[in-house]
Amino acid sequence: MxxxxxxxxxxxxxxxxxxxxxxxxxxxxxxxxxxxxxxxxxxxxxxxxxxxxxxxxxxxxxxxxxLYTVPSDSVAVIQRFGKYNAEVPPGLHLKLPFGIDVATLVSVKRQLKQEFGFTTPGSGDPFQSPVDGRRETEMVTGDLNAALVEWVVQYRISDPLKFLFEVREPGATLRYVSESVMREVVGDRTVDEVITIGRQEIESEALLKMQALTTRYAMGISIDQVQLKNINPPEPVQASFNEVNQAQQEKERLINEARREYNKVIPLAEGEKDQRIREADGYRLKRINEAEGDAARFTALLAEYVKAPEVTKRRIYIETLEEVLPGIGSKIIVDGSTASILPLLNLDRQQGDQP
Structure with missing residues (x-):
């Protein structure tokens, strides 16, 4: 050795x-x-x-x-010899070795999503089945027009046991359910509603129907939100569709301009009309009141004249002179009983005026 x-x-x-x-x-x-x-x-x-x-x-x-570790946003479903055994919370745990116990991690606190018609880099669903995205988006509306609809489904795993054991391939099943519901909802509306004013109603109705189907199928999934993305006509008719949209937008623009001019001119005319009517009413009331006042004054004067005609005549004469004389510049008073006329000091002439 x-x-x-x-x-x-x-x-x-x-x-x-x-x-x-x-x-x-x-x-x-x-x-x-x-x-x-x-x-x-x-x-x-x-x-x-x-x-x-x-x-x-x-x-x-x-x-x-x-030894195995469960992340904070997940739980572990333990299978012993293939049979469900327990559900383990996050943390460091022990299980029987050599495949006797198998731990499957399920994310229950993270929001997952499935995208239809497009794919965002780095945000794919691990349970998503590969399908033809173009085929998913091709739909027929209620008025027999075609549209390309892209949408997103956001969901959470609410029951890990049902998610793993009740339905085979739950991600693919959810995808089929979502596509079926979206085709049904879009098929009940016109293409104009789908593209313009009906988006929010489509999202709400699709969400309710998807939640009902996932509950019926016991998939262990909770649908949080359905959001529509791009909605376009098929490529062969996109140019014509854009021209129609531009024509409609031009029509709406002209209608809005006409309404703006209408709202600017008509209220002004209405205001002038009301002003003229109020002026006429005021003038009418003024003339009526003046006429009634003159009539009342004449009636009162007539009654006094009947009682004392000479006194009334003299009073009317004096009152008339009081109104007339202040408007006369030069005054010459002639009395027939006088023998001669004497020069008078013109008190109405202002200082500095020529005689």
Whole structure:
């Protein structure tokens, strides 16, 4: 048997390829080789050494296959010999090794989504089945027109047990359910409603129907939202469809301009009409009140005249002169009983005026 304790004169395999270790490490290695009974190359492996290595390997494999970690947004469904055993919360756990217990991780707190007609890079659904996206989007509306409808379904796994064991391929089943419901909802509306004003109603109705079907099929899935994306006509008619849309937009623009002019002119005319009517009413009331006042004054004056005609005549004469004389610039008073006319000081002339 070759000597395993190689000295400096006969370097061993390790020492030939690597530098010599310090004396303390050489002693430890030598002691280990002696206890293992010559497991180094060139030495016969005894049965006890093989047993020790087998036990160590068995323990290592058992520990490696027994420990597992459940993320914080998931739960683990444990199957023992293929039968459901338990549902494990997030954290570090142990299970029976060598495939006796199988842990399947299910994300229950993360929102998943399926996209129809398009694919966002890096956001694919792990349960999504590969299908022809173009075929999914081709739909027929209620007025027998064609449309390309793209939408997104956002959902969560509400019951891991039903999700794993009640339905085969739940991701693909959800995809088929979503496509069927969307075709039904779109088929009940015209193409104009689908493209323009009916989007919100389509989303709400599709959400309710998908929730009802997933509950009926016991899929363990909760639908959170259905959102429509791009809705376009088929490619062969897109140019004509765009021309029709432009014509409709031009029509709406002209109608809005006409309404704006109408709203600007008509209220102004209505305001002028109301103003003229109010002015006429005011003038009518003024003339009526003046006429009634003059009639009342004349009636009162007539009554006084009947009582004292001379006094009334003189009073009317004086009142008339009071109204007339202030408007006359130069006044010459002639009394027939006077013998001659004397010059009078013109009190109405202002200072500085020429005589």
């Amino acid at each position: 070759a000597d395993n304790n190689n000295g400096p004169e006969n370097p061993g395999p390790w020492e030939t390829k690597h530098k010599r270790a310090p004396p303390e490490i050489e002693d430890i290695l030598r002691l280990g080789r002696e206890r293992l009974g010559g497991l180094v190359p060139g030495g016969p492996p005894p049965l006890i050494s093989i047993a020790v290595v087998g036990v160590i390997a068995f323990v290592a494999v058992s520990a490696w296959s027994s």
